[in-house]
Amino acid sequence: MITTLLRGQNKNFLFKDVKLINQIRFQSAYSGKNQYKQSRPALPTNTIIKFVPQQEAWILERMGKFHKILPPGLAIMVPVIDSIRYVKSLKETTVEIPAQSAITQDNVTLELDGVLYYKVIDPYKASYGISDSDFAVSQLAQTTMRAEIGQLTLDKTLSQRTQLNLNIVEAINVAAADWGIKCLRYEIRDIHPPDNVVASMHQMVSAERKKRAEILESEGARQSSINIAEGQKQSVILESEALKTKHLNQAAGEAGAIVLRAQATSQSIKEISDAISKAGLSGKDAVGLSVAEKYVDAFSLLAKKGNTVILPSNVGDISSMVSQSLAIFKGVSNTLDNGGEKK
Structure with missing residues (x-):
């Protein structure tokens, strides 16, 4: 567009009017960067009687000055001096956050994208406090996400995604309080570390799994040795107790036999003595x-x-x-x- 303009105008005029060229370039660059800006619907015209839809807030200006916020339902306006300046939706709005780079605390560059959900809670502030709420919220979400990730290491970023989302929502709500906007939630969709970092992570996972397998194997061998030793110990104890019981039983049997033999001997001597006594001895x-x-x-x-x-x-x-x-x-x-x- 700038080249066409240069060819269609007088060279002397172009070199003199540098301000016009810079203005054209600025507008072109801004329109390319502002990819979040949604096409605004045409504002309602003043037809004296209007019907405001549900979950919408119409900002009514009278003679160019804020007059009131029209609630849903019937609205009667004064011709010529009243006009609808802003129309704000009170529904929850979704803003897609494009992929961006962020550096963690341990100097790892990540590519992240996400989705932001917010709604207008104060139509007056949302109309007069910020020009483009979607663009402002998306930019705020990107800068906040970079700041939060810069305080975390790669491992914590991957493991504490829920807490990271909550921190981003809290930071956005603090900054957007003057805009009449409340951030409901923020969700990080994808986190893409560099390829070399991903390869290193895979190696770490493999090494950790191998380590766990070796630990489990050694624990199994250790427990097996303990069980075998415990079994041998119990076997020796049982054998010794059995031998002890055997000796006790043998001793008791021998003692009983000695007692019985002594009793038999005593009885035989007594009988012999009785017989000899009868014989006069x-x-x-x-x-x-x-x-x-x-x-x-x-x-x-x-x-x-x-x-x-x-x-x-x-x-x-x-x-x-x-x-x-x-x-x-x-x-x-x-x-x-x-x-x-x-x-």
Whole structure:
């Protein structure tokens, strides 16, 4: 457009009127940058009687000065001096935030885009406090998002997206309080880290998974060793307890057998003593007879074993051996009797 204008005008005029050229360039650049500006609908004309739609606020000016805000329903205006200057929608409005670059606290450049939701809560401020609310809110959202991301590392930016959205909404509401606008929510749609950062993140994830697998494997081996050792320990304890019980039972059995043998011996000696007493002999003779039997049995056992022992000279004379054992018993008995009398 500027080239056509240059060709169609006189060169001397163009070089002199630099101000006009700059103005044309400025308007062209502004119209290209202002991609958020929506086409405004035609303002209602003054036909004396108008009907204001629901969820809309009409700003009525009288002789160029703000007069009042027309609510939904019937509105009667004075011809010529009244005019509808602004029409504000009270519905929730969606503004798409284009992709932009932001640098995190750890110097990682990210590409982010999002969606902003806001609504007009004060039509007067939204009409006279800001010229283009959509453009202003979108620019404010971009700068606020850059500022918030600059305070976070890459890991926190990826993990704390919800908190980041809340922080952006809070910051926008503080700045847009004079515009009669309230930001309802902000949603970050996509976060695109650089390719090298994505590759590094994949390597970190793989390394972390490998680390967890090794830890789980080592924990499993450790628990297996503990279980085996615990089993062996319990086995040894049970074996020792079984052996202890076995020995106790054997000792108890042997003790019982000794008691029974002693009782049987005592009973046999008693019966022999009773029999000898009936024959006119004393109980000592019965005990001596028992000792003699033991003496003979001991010599009979010696013959069954290959041991070298010292035997008496009359080993072949059983009667002599019995007499000798009885004599020994009588000597011991007399000694015990004499000792008892002295006492």
